[in-house]
Every structure is written in C-alpha cells, then in structure tokens.
Amino acid sequence: MANKYLHIHRLRRVYVWELPVRFYHWLNALVIIALIATGFYIANPLAIQSQHEASGQYTMGWIRYIHFAAAYLFFFNFLFRLYWGFVGNKYANWKQFLPISKKFFKEMWYVFRMDIMMLKGKEHMSIGHNAMAGFIYFLTFIAFLVQCLTGFGLYAPMSTWWLPKLFTWVPAVFGGDILTRQIHHWSMWFFILFAVIHVYLVFYHDYVEGRGEISSMGGGWKFIEEEVFERNHHQTPNPEN
Amino acid sequence: MTNDASPNTQPTYYQEVERKGYSRRDFIGFVTMMTAFMGLEKSAIGQVAKALETKPRIPVIWLHFQECTCCSESFIRSSHPIVADILLDKISLDYSETLMAASGFQAEEAMKNTMTKYKGEYILCVEGSVPTGADGVYCMIGGKTSMQILEEAAAGAKAVIAWGSCASNGCVQSAKPNPTKATPIHKLLKANVPLIKVPGCPPIGEVMAGVIVHLVTFGKIPELDRVGRPKAFYSKRVHDSCYRRPFYDAGLFVETFDDENAKKGYCLYKVGCKGPSTYNACGVMKWNNGTSYPIQSGHPCIGCSEENYWDNGRLYERASAFAGFGIEANADTLGKVALAATGVAVAAHAVATNVRKKKLIFELEKEGKQSEQELKS
Ligand code: HEM
Ligand code: HEM
Ligand code: SF4
Ligand code: SF4
Numbered sequence: 001m002a003n004k005y006l007h008i009h010r011l012r013r014v015y016v017w018e019l020p021v022r023f024y025h026w027l028n029a030l031v032i033i034a035l036i037a038t039g040f041y042i043a044n045p046l047a048i049q050s051q052h053e054a055s056g057q058y059t060m061g062w063i064r065y066i067h068f069a070a071a072y073l074f075f076f077n078f079l080f081r082l083y084w085g086f087v088g089n090k091y092a093n094w095k096q097f098l099p100i101s102k103k104f105f106k107e108m109w110y111v112f113r114m115d116i117m118m119l120k121g122k123e124h125m126s127i128g129h130n131a132m133a134g135f136i137y138f139l140t141f142i143a144f145l146v147q148c149l150t151g152f153g154l155y156a157p158m159s160t161w162w163l164p165k166l167f168t169w170v171p172a173v174f175g176g177d178i179l180t181r182q183i184h185h186w187s188m189w190f191f192i193l194f195a196v197i198h199v200y201l202v203f204y205h206d207y208v209e210g211r212g213e214i215s216s217m218g219g220g221w222k223f224i225e226e227e228v229f230e231r232n233h234h235q236t237p238n239p240e241n
Numbered sequence: 242m243t244n245d246a247s248p249n250t251q252p253t254y255y256q257e258v259e260r261k262g263y264s265r266r267d268f269i270g271f272v273t274m275m276t277a278f279m280g281l282e283k284s285a286i287g288q289v290a291k292a293l294e295t296k297p298r299i300p301v302i303w304l305h306f307q308e309c310t311c312c313s314e315s316f317i318r319s320s321h322p323i324v325a326d327i328l329l330d331k332i333s334l335d336y337s338e339t340l341m342a343a344s345g346f347q348a349e350e351a352m353k354n355t356m357t358k359y360k361g362e363y364i365l366c367v368e369g370s371v372p373t374g375a376d377g378v379y380c381m382i383g384g385k386t387s388m389q390i391l392e393e394a395a396a397g398a399k400a401v402i403a404w405g406s407c408a409s410n411g412c413v414q415s416a417k418p419n420p421t422k423a424t425p426i427h428k429l430l431k432a433n434v435p436l437i438k439v440p441g442c443p444p445i446g447e448v449m450a451g452v453i454v455h456l457v458t459f460g461k462i463p464e465l466d467r468v469g470r471p472k473a474f475y476s477k478r479v480h481d482s483c484y485r486r487p488f489y490d491a492g493l494f495v496e497t498f499d500d501e502n503a504k505k506g507y508c509l510y511k512v513g514c515k516g517p518s519t520y521n522a523c524g525v526m527k528w529n530n531g532t533s534y535p536i537q538s539g540h541p542c543i544g545c546s547e548e549n550y551w552d553n554g555r556l557y558e559r560a561s562a563f564a565g566f567g568i569e570a571n572a573d574t575l576g577k578v579a580l581a582a583t584g585v586a587v588a589a590h591a592v593a594t595n596v597r598k599k600k601l602i603f604e605l606e607k608e609g610k611q612s613e614q615e616l617k618s
Contacts, residue, residue: 008608043573044559045511047496059492116590118597157478157520172467175548177478177518182554182572189576193583200587208598210605 011223016091016128016216024081025217031070031077032191035147038067039188071151078144091128097138099131107131115204125209125228133201136194143190150174150184251297254457258293263323268293271323278451278526279463280473292458299457300355300363302394306387307380307414307423308369311443312405318529319446349383356397364456365398365434367391367426370407370415374422388429395432400462402437402452403427409440409470410548417552427469435462438469442545445526448474468548470520479516479542482524485509498539509536513557515544 017025041063050057085094099105111132113119124130129137152163153170154177171180206213211223252260258268272290281289303313355363369387372379377386385393395401406412408426415423427436439452452471455463463471480486488494488508495503495512508514516524519542523534535542541557544550554560560571595602 008612045492045494047494047511048492050491050493052491054487054491054493057491057493061490061492063492118590118593120597123601157476157481168467176550176553177520178515178544178547178550178553181518186572189572189579192576193579196580196583197587200591204591204594208594208601208605210609 010226011211012226012229013221014127014224014229015089015220016222017220018089018092019220020080020084021088021092022217022220024077024084027073027077028081029195031074032195034066034070035074036188036191038063038070039185042067043185068155071148071155074144075148075152078141078148082141096129096134097141099135099138104131104134108135123208125225127222127224127228136198140190140194143187143194146187147184147191150180150187153177153180154184251300253295253297254293255295257298258323267323271321274321274447275451275454278447278473279455289454289458293454296457296460299399300359301366301453302352302355302363302398303366303368304387304390304394306367306369306371306391306407307421308405308407308412310368312368312407312449315443315446316404316449317446319450321447321450352394356394360397362399363397364400364402364453365394366402366404367408368404370411370423370425371429372414372421373424373429374420379421391426391429392431395430395434398432398434400435400437400456401426401430402439404439404449405444406440406442406545406550409438412442413551436469437462437465437471440470440475440546440548441521444546445474445522445528447526448522466520474522474526475520475546477520477522477525479519479521479523479536480514482522483516483536484524485536503539506539509539509541511559512541513543513555513559514541515547515550516542519544519547519550521546 042060045060045063048059082094084092085097090096099108107124107126108131111124111130114121114124115130115132149167149170152167153174156164156166156168156171159165171177174180174183202214202217211225212221216222255268269286269290272293273286276283276286276289279285305313369380371377371387371391373388377388380387382390403409403426407414407423411419411423411425414421415425427438430436437452439449441448448471451474452463455471455473463473466472466475480489483489485506485508488506489510493502493505493507495507495509497503498512510517514536516536523542524536527534527537543556544553547553558571560573
C-alpha cells in the first residue's frame with residue numbers, strides 16, 4: 001500500500017493563520033470594500049430625483065454613517081492586528097513585514113525573479129508570507145495608517161468624542177481639510193489596486209503551489225511538502241532567532 | 242517712558258463713543274452684539290461694557306502690503322457704525338495708508354511716533370502678504386521693503402493680527418508659480434509677539450471687530466486653534482451651519498447651476514462647494530449686515546479662508562485636477578488608468594505563468610490526477 005504513494009508529495013498540515021488573523025482578514029476585507037463603495041459615493045453622489053421633502057430622506061446621511069461605522073471597525077481591527085503581531089504565531093509576527101535583515105532582501109529579490117519576472121529556477125516555497133508579500137503588506141499597513149490619520153482628521157470636527165479629536169493635528173499639518181480630503185481620496189486607489197493584485201496572487205499561489213493557499217485564510221491550514229518541512233522547520237523571512 | 246507716552250492718557254472707548262454723539266443705548270447695543278459674536282455668555286456683556294468704559298484705547302498700526310484692501314473694506318462695512326467710527330476710523334488708527342488723512346513723510350512720522358511712544362502696547366494689524374522675491378522690491382513703501390517695515394513694526398507690538406487670507410496664508414498672489422514669492426507673515430515674524438490669524442478673502446467685518454474687541458476687553462489674545470485662528474469664529478465649518486445642509490444629508494444636489502434643483506435650493510456640493518472643508522462663520526454671521534452669504538445666493542463656497550484654496554483643485558468641481566496629467570484628469574481618471582494597467586499586467590502574468598511554469602503546473606496536475614486514478618481503483 002505505502003509504496004503506491006511514494007512518488008506523490010507527502011503534505012503536512014501546518015496551522016499558519018490563527019483564528020484571530022483569519023477573523024481580522026475577513027473583517028478587514030469587508031470593511032475596506034464598504035469604505036471604498038461609500039467613499040466613492042461621498043466623493044461623487046448620485047443625482048437622485050426626488051418628490052419628497054429633504055426631511056423625508058437621508059441618503060447621504062446613511063452612506064456617511066456606514067463609512068464612519070466601517071471606519072471605526074477598520075481602525076480597531078487594524079490596531080488589533082498590530083497587537084497580534086506581537087503575541088501571535090511566527091507567521092503573524094511583525095518581523096514578517098519589515099525588511100530589516102539581509103535574508104529578507106535576498107528572499108524578496110528571489111521572489112521577484114521567480115514569481116514576477118518568471119525566470120527559471122528552483123521555485124521559492126515559503127510557509128507563511130514570502131518576503132515580497134510581507135513587504136507589500138507592510139506598505140499596506142502604511143496606507144491603513146494614512147487613511148486612518150486623514151479620515152479621523154476629517155472626522156474630528158464632526159465628533160465630540162476625544163478619540164477622533166486626537167487627530168485634529170492632521171489637517172493642520174497638511175494645510176487644511178481640502179488637501180487632507182484629496183489625500184484621503186487619492187490613497188483609496190492604493191487599496192483598490194492592492195485588492196486586485198492581492199486576490200490574483202492568492203489564486204496564483206494556489207495554482208502553482210497546490211497547497212491550499214486560497215482556503216488557508218478560511219481554515220488556517222496550509223499543506224506543506226515533507227521535504228520543505230524538513231529542510232527548514234520554520235521558513236520565515238525574519239526568523240525569530 | 243514719560244507719562245505722555247502711556248496709553249493711559251488716551252480717552253477710553255466709551256468717552257469717544259459719547260463724544261461722537263452715540264447714546265448709551267447704542268453703546269449697549271454694540272456691546273451686546275459683540276459679546277454674542279465672540280461667543281461669550283450673556284454675563285460677559287457687563288464685562289465687555291466695563292472694559293470699553295474704563296480702558297483707554299489701544300493704538301493700532303495697520304499695514305498694507307500685497308493686497309486688494311478688501312479686508313479694510315469689509316471692516317469699515319461692519320454692521321455696527323461704532324466699529325468703523327470708534328474702533329478704527331477716528332480713534333484707534335494711528336497709521337493706515339488707506340484710511341488716514343496724512344500722507345508721505347507726515348504719515349511715516351506718525352507711524353514712527355506710535356512705535357516709539359507706545360512700544361509694547363500697540364496692536365499691529367497686517368493686511369496683505371510680504372513679497373520676498375527679488376529682495377522685496379515688489380512691495381516697497383517710503384523706500385523700505387515690506388519685510389523691513391514688518392520687522393520694525395512687529396518688534397514693539399503687543400500683538401500682531403494677520404488680516405485676511407493674504408497675511409494668514411498668502412492668498413491668491415502666492416498661488417503657483419508665485420512670481421513675487423508672496424509669503425504669509427507667520428513665516429516671517431521674527432519678533433516673539435503673539436499672532437492672530439483672521440483668514441478669509443476678506444474676513445467678515447464682524448469677525449474682525451470681534452477680534453479687536455476681545456483684545457480690548459480682556460487685554461490678551463482670544464483663544465486660538467491649532468493654526469492660530471480665533472476659536473470663537475473658526476471652529477466650525479461653513480457646512481456645519483449651512484441652511485442647505487438638510488439637502489446634503491438627504492442626498493439632493495444641484496447638478497448644474499441652471500437646473501431645477503438649483504431653483505429648489507438644493508445643496509451645492511456637486512458644483513464644487515468647499516463648505517465641508519472650510520472653517521469660517523459665514524453661515525452664522527453672514528455678510529453685509531447679515532443679509533446673505535455666498536451659498537444663500539446660490540454660489541458654492543470657494544473656501545476663501547482655507548490655506549492654498551486657489552491651488553487646491555477647482556472652484557466649481559468636487560474632484561480636483563491632477564497636475565501634469567492634462568486639465569481634465571483627476572484622481573479617478575488616473576486611478577482608472579492604473580486599474581486598467583493592473584488588469585492588463587495581471588492577465589499578462591497569468592499567461593506567462595502558464596507558459597513559463599508549464600512543467601511545474603503539469604507535474605502538479607499529474608500528481609493530482611494520479612491520486613485521483615489510484616482512488617478509483
Ligand atoms: C480603506 C479605507 C478608506 C477608504 C478607501 C476611504 C475612502 C473615502 C473616500 C473616497 C472619501 C471621499 C473623499 C472625497 O471627498 O473625494 C472619503 C471621505 C471621508 N472618509 Fe474615508 N475612507 C477610508 C477610511 C476612512 C477612515 C478610517 C475614516 C475615519 C473616520 C474615514 C473618514 C472619512 C471622512 C470623515 C470623510 C469625509 C466625509 C464627509 O465629510 O462627508 N475614512 N473616504
Ligand atoms: C477573495 C478574496 C481574498 C482571499 C482569498 C484572500 C486570501 C489571503 C491569503 C491566503 C492571505 C495570506 C497570503 C500571503 O500572506 O501571501 C492573505 C493575506 C492578506 N490579505 Fe487577503 N484575501 C482576499 C481579499 C483581501 C482583501 C479584499 C483585502 C483588503 C483589501 C485583503 C488584505 C489582506 C492582508 C492585509 C493580508 C495580510 C494578512 C496579515 O495580516 O498577515 N485580502 N489574504
Ligand atoms: S486677504 Fe485676500 S482678501 Fe484680504 S485684502 Fe487680501 S486679496 Fe483681499
Ligand atoms: S451647500 Fe455647501 S456648505 Fe451647504 S450643505 Fe451643501 S456642501 Fe455643505
């Protein structure tokens with residue numbers, strides 16, 4: 001029985017994305033989509049014809065309400081992810097995202113040649129994020145930060161709570177709300193482009209690696225070849241030791 | 242300092258009010274209005290009245306640099322005659338190119354006198370920006386550059402007021418490419434004196450009067466926000482006090498200036514209203530003695546009291562132009578182009594993957610099929 005399967009890869013189940021990371025991921029994806037949709041509407045509302053009195057409808061009001069509610073979820077979810085970068089497993093660790101070691105740069109360069117330039121060579125097989133992905137997520141976190149800063153900066157004058165008020169310095173730095181709003185609008189496009197490329201690459205990895213990349217954000221498992229597993233017990237860009 | 246040099250020898254505001262023939266009733270009316278404008282409580286009316294009754298007038302030097310004088314115009318048109326008559330025109334103003342009777346050497350003398358006599362006590366009002374290009378030759382008065390005049394006058398001032406967007410932010414003459422290097426005064430002040438910015442093109446006359454009355458009443462500058470504007474007048478956005486706001490919340494907008502919606506008085510957001518990003522008191526105080534304000538007459542707010550409003554996008558559009566990508570391009574045009582390019586890149590990558598990694602994919606599939614076969618048997 002056993003030798004029948006010898007030429008077939010032996011895959012080991014690895015618990016890569018813990019439940020909090022998965023929860024964070026899907027909440028994040030959901031609120032970002034909501035923020036983009038409502039953001040577009042706020043930027044350029046539809047021309048509605050109405051027979052009602054203004055008091056009878058609240059279209060813009062609701063759209064903005066959703067934007068702000070989603071914004072709070074987005075903000076706290078983001079803070080939670082930062083926290084989890086210190087207490088989560090090694091694949092969630094903050095070191096996965098920062099290009100601070102030579103190894104990290106080497107791996108990024110390798111991924112660039114193999115997966116982007118499509119050069120021939122030994123495939124790069126990582127278990128968590130590869131270094132390139134980690135770095136892109138790092139940029140994404142910076143975009144999160146920009147969006148939270150400008151967003152809450154714009155929100156501050158509408159709020160009486162101290163939390164948004166902490167951000168009143170942001171428009172002052174950018175020289176007023178007009179420019180702050182434009183920056184907020186421009187950086188939305190980063191999220192749109194990121195989402196397209198990200199979803200494509202998830203499918204790409206699933207396709208060329210065959211280890212359940214797409215479903216890994218569902219159940220948390222990836223299926224790692226025994227050889228890879230033995231070669232490197234935890235292949236991560238910035239290993240903890 | 243001789244006794245003569247002290248402002249205490251000056252008549253009080255109230256004495257001047259009486260001398261000009263205003264009644265006590267007029268005076269109290271004025272005080273009440275100012276107290277309300279400053280956002281103070283009713284109990285402060287007595288305080289303001291007392292201050293104006295007992296405090297000697299503060300000498301004012303009002304400088305004009307690169308500007309159009311609309312700030313002065315706005316100020317003297319302030320709704321209450323006492324503002325123009327007493328606060329500014331006849332009494333307090335020791336030097337103002339526009340309003341004083343003296344000219345030439347006499348006028349420069351008057352300014353110098355005030356500066357030496359009332360050192361540390363006078364208020365310096367600056368209207369207009371300072372052109373720093375070409376060593377300041379674009380704006381010279383009496384043989385001195387505006388930079389020199391500002392430095393000299395600010396050195397002995399008790400406080401400096403930057404009137405209008407020119408002095409506060411540089412206004413339109415500092416718009417790109419800013420050939421004269423017009424510079425707002427907060428970037429130039431070397432003397433360590435408190436500065437109050439009163440932006441707007443022009444600022445509302447009552448706001449200007451309110452700032453002065455505050456200085457007189459309390460002897461110190463009003464509470465300022467992060468960028469140095471008096472909170473009493475600049476802490477709310479035009480949008481927050483706009484009477485068209487219910488249409489905004491309902492999502493009912495003017496699409497073009499001559500459409501049905503414009504006649505119905507819908508919100509002007511989509512024709513470029515900057516009310517949601519502009520901090521000013523227009524919706525509350527209004528203009529021309531409380532008659533109206535731009536939005537009330539069907540024109541979107543252009544954000545005249547905001548920094549760089551002339552360079553930050555177009556006046557009659559929400560989306561702003563993107564420099565360097567043609568006049569019609571805005572952030573979304575650029576975004577759509579980037580999105581299309583990304584789509585093409587992704588498709589190309591997908592094709593390349595199937596070509597370049599053919600062997601790998603083939604092996605994976607073979608492995609999978611093999612397992613499937615073996616399960617069948
Ligand atoms: C992925 C994240 C986000 C995206 C894509 C996004 C997108 C947008 C867009 C496109 C606009 C319209 C800007 C315009 O006028 O052209 C907008 C407005 C706004 N956003 Fe966001 N946003 C995000 C996150 C946030 C966050 C975290 C906050 C924090 C409270 C926020 C607060 C605001 C506010 C206050 C406005 C102005 C709305 C108004 O005054 O009516 N946004 N957003
Ligand atoms: C069909 C939709 C999506 C799927 C299947 C998916 C799947 C995945 C997977 C498998 C990973 C880990 C892979 C890696 O590290 O390279 C991941 C990470 C990530 N995804 Fe997605 N994703 C989807 C949509 C989105 C969207 C819409 C966003 C937000 C715009 C997003 C943001 C992220 C972020 C920020 C990470 C890094 C996670 C971390 O904090 O460690 N994803 N996603
Ligand atoms: S600040 Fe603007 S508004 Fe005032 S004088 Fe200058 S141009 Fe006119
Ligand atoms: S007209 Fe301008 S200020 Fe008034 S509600 Fe509409 S967007 Fe706001």
